[in-house]
Amino acid sequence: MPTLHALANPARFLKIARPLTGIFLGLGVVLIAVAVWGGLTLTPPDYLQGETVRILYIHVPAAWLGMGGWSGIAAASLSLIVWRHPLAQVAGRAVAWPGAVFTALCLATGSIWGRPTWGTWWQWDGRLTSMLLLLFVYLGYIALARADADRGGDGRIPALYGLAGTALLPVIRYSVVWWNTLHQGQSIGLTGSSIDRSLLWPLPISLGGFTFLFAAIVLMRMRTLLAQAKAEARMRRMARA
Amino acid sequence: MNQMAFVAAAYAVMLGGAGALTLVSYLAMKRAEK
Numbered sequence: 001m002p003t004l005h006a007l008a009n010p011a012r013f014l015k016i017a018r019p020l021t022g023i024f025l026g027l028g029v030v031l032i033a034v035a036v037w038g039g040l041t042l043t044p045p046d047y048l049q050g051e052t053v054r055i056l057y058i059h060v061p062a063a064w065l066g067m068g069g070w071s072g073i074a075a076a077s078l079s080l081i082v083w084r085h086p087l088a089q090v091a092g093r094a095v096a097w098p099g100a101v102f103t104a105l106c107l108a109t110g111s112i113w114g115r116p117t118w119g120t121w122w123q124w125d126g127r128l129t130s131m132l133l134l135l136f137v138y139l140g141y142i143a144l145a146r147a148d149a150d151r152g153g154d155g156r157i158p159a160l161y162g163l164a165g166t167a168l169l170p171v172i173r174y175s176v177v178w179w180n181t182l183h184q185g186q187s188i189g190l191t192g193s194s195i196d197r198s199l200l201w202p203l204p205i206s207l208g209g210f211t212f213l214f215a216a217i218v219l220m221r222m223r224t225l226l227a228q229a230k231a232e233a234r235m236r237r238m239a240r241a
Numbered sequence: 242m243n244q245m246a247f248v249a250a251a252y253a254v255m256l257g258g259a260g261a262l263t264l265v266s267y268l269a270m271k272r273a274e275k
């Protein structure tokens with residue numbers, strides 16, 4: 001928590017964010033390149049799914065970041081409501097667009113995987129429908145946060161919405177357990193995986209790469225919002241003078 | 242059904258989407274910080 005409060009000063013945050021943006025972006029690009037190369041050329045086809053199993057290396061990171069993005073919004077919302085952290089409102093808004101885009105990419109890559117695997121582009125089953133709901137919840141948050149910022153709000157209403165939306169995360173996580181879905185059940189857990197090592201190894205590299213890329217995008221967006229807020233404050237001061 | 246066509250389409254969508262988002266965010270940051 002002391003580290004979190006140390007970043008409350010935007011100038012101090014920017015001093016750290018500027019070098020980190022490039023480092024995260026570079027690490028992300030390199031790891032994604034390695035994972036894509038390994039996933040497309042070095043791993044064998046699956047005995048059941050054939051070549052389409054290679055979509056795993058991009059679909060899982062998209063799902064992870066779609067849900068992880070909302071966890072970021074929830075953490076920012078909590079810091080805004082409980083600690084009144086000055087950067088929480090900016091952080092929540094910065095995470096929303098990348099989170100929504102990766103949720104949409106998860107749905108798109110899943111749909112492309114579904115056609116040759118299940119014989120359909122889309123099915124209204126628990127996992128797919130709950131992920132689609134998450135995308136709509138993201139779009140609602142983006143509209144609400146934008147309207148709140150335009151009206152000069154303190155960000156508490158979008159923060160409450162951000163916390164309420166967190167209820168969707170366990171529904172997505174356990175949808176394959178609670179309902180008999182077309183989507184496969186959990187194959188990777190904290191203690192191990194049912195996927196063979198020869199197929200699994202590019203996945204953690206891909207997860208790491210896309211997570212670094214996501215972090216770089218969030219930092220870029222936070223820097224954009226802070227620079228815009230600074231410019232608006234300057235114009236307001238000039239208008240008063 | 243050519244499975245590799247679906248794999249290529251999925252990778253194109255993911256890398257294109259993530260790349261476009263990165264580029265748009267980078268350009269917006271550069272414009273705002275100028």
